[in-house]
Amino acid sequence: MKIRQRQPDRKHASSIIAAAERDMSFTLALELTEASAPTIIRNIYECFRMLGEALLVGKGIEARGHIAPINELLKLKALTTRPIGLIENLRALRHNINYEGYMPKLIEAQDVISLAKACFEPLQEAVLKKID
Secondary structure, three states: OOEEEOOOOHHHHHHHHHHHHHHHHHHHHOOOOOOOHHHHHHHHHHHHHHHHHHHHHHHOEEEOOOHHHHHHHHOOOOOOOOOOOHHHHHHHHHHHHHHHOOOOOHHHHHHHHHHHHHHHHHHHHHHHHHHO
């Protein structure tokens, strides 16, 4: 994982947060089927990763890869109805879908949707507070 120091960029960070919110809204509006499950899981993961990326950009850090943004997101203190540590499990599930050809079950996709509904908005608000 390569990390570079940059100038903190709150405007760019805000733009990333807005994109994550748009993508999450779109993704949660998709009909859940066996065919759509991998895409829904990937998109939800990406929205969480983007929140972590916004945190890093707001601090002036450029990181390659997914681990640093997810770790940054997991450090946040946000009141959620599900543990935010489950996002790490989501990262592993997405990896299996993308690189191992895993076909998720509908119950797994439903769980990921539940995680998104429980955690995304509180984390988004916490990220916005951090970068402001």
